[in-house]
Amino acid sequence: MQNNNEIKIGDLTFEEYINHADIEKKVSQIAESISDRYHGKTPLFLVIMNGAFMFAADLIRHLNFAAEVVFIRVKSYHGTQSSGNINIYMPEDVDIKGRHIILLEDIIDTGNSMSALIPELLKKEPESLSLTAILIKPEAHQHEITIDFPGFEIPNKFVIGYGLDYDGIGRNLRDIYQLKT
Helix, strand or coil: CCCCCEEEECCEEEEEEECHHHHHHHHHHHHHHHHHHHCCCCCEEEEEECCCHHHHHHHHHHCCCCCEEEEEEEEEEECCEEEEEEEEECCCCCCCCCCEEEEEEEEECCCHHHHHHHHHHHCCCCCEEEEEEEEECHHHCCCCCCCCEEEEECCCCCEEECCECECCECCCCCCEEEECC
C-alpha cells in the first residue's frame, strides 16, 4: 500500500522531502535577493533545461524588473547517476558580451556541469555572471562553485519533483521527493 507522502516511479520509492509551501518561500527569498542586486538592470537569465523550468517560472514571476530569458541545456545525468560527460546546447544567436548573466539551475551536486559551463560563458565576456539553484548538495561537490543565490542545502540523496526527474518522470510534482532508503 502506498502512503500519501510516498510515490513510486518505476522500480523506486520516493518520500516527500520539501513541500511546495516551503519551496515557494525559498523562491520568494531568492527573487528578493536577485531583485536587490539587479534592479535597474536588464539581466539575461540562462535557464538550464529541463530540470530548472519550474524554478525559473516561479522565480521570474516574482521579479519586479525587466529581464530576458533563454533556455539552454547542460546534460550529464543518466538514471540516478551523473554520467561524467557534459554536453552544452545553447542557441548560437545569444550574445552575452557585456550583459549581466544569471544562470538558473535546478540542482548543484558534483558541480561538473557548472565547472564546464561557467568557463565557456566567461569566454564570451559578460558584465557579470551569477548562479542560482533551488537545491545544493555540498557533500557531492567535486568543484569549487560559487552559488550567489542558493536555495536549499540537501544531503547527497537522489531527489525528484519540482522539475527534477527519474528517467524523464516526476518533473511535474509540486513537492520535492527523495529516494527512500
